Amino acid sequence: MTTSTDTKSRLIEAARELFLSQGYTATGIAQILKAAKARSGSLYYFFPAKEDLLLAVLETYKDMLWPVVIQPVFDRVSDPIERIFGVLDGYRRMLQYTECSQGCPIGNLALELGESQHVARRLISENFTAWREAIRQCLDDAADRFAGDVDTEQLALFVLTTMEGAVMLARSYRGIEAYDTAVKLLRDYFDRLMDDGTKRTRSQRPTRRVKRKRRN
Amino acid sequence: MTTSTDTKSRLIEAARELFLSQGYTATGIAQILKAAKARSGSLYYFFPAKEDLLLAVLETYKDMLWPVVIQPVFDRVSDPIERIFGVLDGYRRMLQYTECSQGCPIGNLALELGESQHVARRLISENFTAWREAIRQCLDDAADRFAGDVDTEQLALFVLTTMEGAVMLARSYRGIEAYDTAVKLLRDYFDRLMDDGTKRTRSQRPTRRVKRKRRN
């Protein structure tokens, strides 16, 4: 049992890494087996088909979102707006660590998978939605810092849009500049949303807002 | 000669469509041959390998950028800022036409291709750069409308970032909403860049900027 669980997670982990660096289609079963030090009998004992392995990978991404992507940033940073840019910095580190060859694993698969793999597509959109939800929580926590009314739902989606587009361009140009530029301009947009010039002075803020508690 | 040229372009066109809808790796030679009504002998007469066919496809995208993507919008719209959003509307039409299954063909390939295909990657970045250049021209044409100093190079890159991210999310969610939201917030950012409220008066503005009408 310990062995079996071990093999299963080794397969998922190997598939996850290979799907990330090469894509789903371009990764062969044999390659996964070699990386996981397993045999085809084991793989097909746990997963009926290659696509089921993909589904397992996408589930782990959902599971990893909070503990790996969000929570470490939230533990380090308390300001809700800075938390957002802290998350974005996490993707920057990923790009730099991989010399701009790898960015967001979900974005890769989002564009690769076609109509046929609709279960996988649903998991991808669920991953995106969970990410947006984390950002939206930050925006809600900072709601009183915005000058006018802000649709935090839409703004969170815009943050995701920027991140995914920026990762794509950083990868394409094999340089971090495109990513940094996008985040810089997103920050500029935030500044303009939060500060409408001389019109409104938010003057004193003696009592710092209490942080809303997140689930999980 | 007429036949040969015909066959060659049929192969490129078939490959272009299949790469767009299925990706490069997932598209097989046999599938391309069937769609182009050609035989393998013909394909390998024109292209030494599958990757060379990809390069030809990417070249056609570069050739098509101005006549197909940019110029039709510029012919219809004269205002430089509206030209930018006109181009973005072209991608919206593409998404709607394909029920959000296809967006930007370059973006697809950008995330799919790995380290190995470095010639193809260079062509992809050239496509992106040419696109940015068109947008930057619009921004330069509207330079006096921006409140402060604006780095049109960076802003053009941000427009591309937004478009690519928005196309990805529209495809993932199989709905145009994510795209529309991204464009709407990009428009809001533009408005804030062009009108800085009461802070700074760019001296006399005898001709008040006309409030642009937004579709939708």
Next chain:
DNA sequence: GTCTATAACTCGATAGAC
């Protein structure tokens, strides 16, 4: 649960006639 062996098929690419 894991092993080996392999079926059944598709892949990109080539050879040689015409």
Next chain:
DNA sequence: GTCTATCGAGTTATAGAC
């Protein structure tokens, strides 16, 4: 330039022993 025939490797997946 286009045709048919096919190579060899690689693909996903299965069978059956252990």
